[in-house]
Amino acid sequence: MSVSTVRARIRAVLKGTDYLQVDIDGLADDADLYAAGLSSHATVNLMLALEEAFDVELPDRLLRRRTFSSVYAMAEALAEIGVKEAA
Amino acid sequence: MSQWLAAARAVGGVAERHADDVDRDARFPGEAIAALKQEKLLGLLVPESAGGPGGTIADAVAICHALGQHCAATAMIYAMHQIQVACIVRHGGTDWHRAFLRRLAGDQLLLASATSEAGVGGDVRSSICSIEQTNDRFALAKEATVISYGADSDGILVTARKTPHSPASDQVIVVVPKAGCVLEQDSGWDTLGMRGTCSNGYHLKATGEMAQLLPVSxxxxxxxxxxxxxxxxxxxxxxxxxxxxxxxxxxxxxxxxxxxxxxxxxxxxxxxxxxxxxxxxxxxxxxxxxxxxxxxxxxxxxxxxxxxxxxxxxxxxxxxxxxxxxxxxxxxxxxxxxxxxxxxxxxxxxxxxxxxxxxxxxxxxxxxxxxxxxxxxxxx
Missing domain, CATH: 1.20.140.10 (Butyryl-CoA Dehydrogenase, subunit A, domain 3)
Structure with missing residues (x-):
């Protein structure tokens, strides 16, 4: 699985939710999702959806605002717990 | 016991003498706040580099506990003021903020807060009003359902959406000195308790420099x-x-x-x-x-x-x-x-x-x- 695939899957998680006030397709991987309307309440739902989609558990140390601030940041966090691209 | 706590206890005596009267008439505890200014306790958290005594959050906590034993309204006003000062001290990065803190410590300015707004259902993490920027200036109008002791404050920290196009949750907070705003009272404060906080509602209109915004979200x-x-x-x-x-x-x-x-x-x-x-x-x-x-x-x-x-x-x-x-x-x-x-x-x-x-x-x-x-x- 390539990193870009991980990012694509993160985008798929965001797609079709009301977590953001704009379509994720219009945002770059490093775009600030909080500026796009992501609330703290939605952050928790996003986190649970990521855990479901990637079949992982995010440890408490990653449960902070920055982890969910962009598609890129979420991919970094997932990489940290072993969700990495295959060569 | 810190020197500040000793001073706060002395203020507590003043607050207690007027507490029943403040409560009965739902009036601002002017005597106690004047005593806090006299003891230089409003500038407590201002760092030494900005001309303050560099007190800590622990000092503020101890003082609030001491004041709460005599007049809860005075203690609440002091608490809310220090919350605002802490925000500027910990997040205000501009020259404007440093100059303002220096003035706050020198003149013992009292800061209030305008976070609540009509129409957001009590959610202070959402704003309807927004910062309207023109070059390096901003304008802002807010239907503030509550500004505790707004009338007696020397400045107000106001939350708003970052831009007129930002989502409700994408907020900034801006320091507005009293001279930079107009308050038009919209509702009063005849309540069960905490009557001396005079938490009236206001239409707030403010203008100022963009440098007054705290530089983080x-x-x-x-x-x-x-x-x-x-x-x-x-x-x-x-x-x-x-x-x-x-x-x-x-x-x-x-x-x-x-x-x-x-x-x-x-x-x-x-x-x-x-x-x-x-x-x-x-x-x-x-x-x-x-x-x-x-x-x-x-x-x-x-x-x-x-x-x-x-x-x-x-x-x-x-x-x-x-x-x-x-x-x-x-x-x-x-x-x-x-x-x-x-x-x-x-x-x-x-x-x-x-x-x-x-x-x-x-x-x-x-x-x-x-x-x-x-x-x-x-x-x-």
């Missing part, structure tokens, strides 16, 4: 400073109210025992035990805040937010419980408004605790956060 200011510091200073003053209620109950029991020998009520021990829990909670949360303050990431973490929310909900509930115990101990002497053991004001003031940021809202937020967290198995 309100989400960060809120999570790292406004929310934890609020819950700490509030909990400290609520435990101050409860401390005085237990002191009155104890005095009543002692006076009764002098008149006739008898067994002291076990309820006094129960009240004292709850009070100990309240105070321990404040101290433990303060230590947690101090430890987390070394790392901005830690302050933005969910477990920290849960801990600070729990402090607020627990303190607000226990304050009323402790005062109820004290009331049962004192009986009618506590129920009367004209007795030295009177507890009516304590009880009315303490009931505000569960409502200023409604506990049900906080519990719902905490419940959401808890979905993401696992139990910490470690005690220490």
């Amino acid at each position: 309100y989400a960060e200011v809120s999570a790292q400073t406004m929310l934890p510091v609020s819950h700490l200073v509030w909990s400290a003053l609520w435990s101050g109210i409860a401390t005085n209620a237990v002191a009155r109950a104890r005095a009543y029991v002692r006076a009764e025992a002098r008149k006739k020998n008898g067994t002291p009520p076990a309820r006094l021990a129960e009240a004292a035990s709850l009070l100990q829990l309240m105070r321990s909670n404040v101290v433990a949360a303060l230590r947690q805040f101090e430890a987390a303050s070394a790392s901005p990431d830690e302050l933005l973490s969910m477990p920290f937010a849960v801990a600070m929310n729990n402090l607020k909900v627990g303190s607000s509930q226990m304050a009323v419980q402790v005062i109820n115990h004290a009331l049962l101990i004192c009986g009618l002497a506590g129920y009367r408004n004209d007795s030295p053991y009177s507890l009516g004001r304590h009880l009315r003031d303490a009931h505000s605790a569960a409502l200023m940021v409604n506990n049900d809202r906080i519990l719902a937020n905490t419940g959401t956060l808890l979905m993401a967290l696992r139990e910490d198995p470690d005690l220490l």
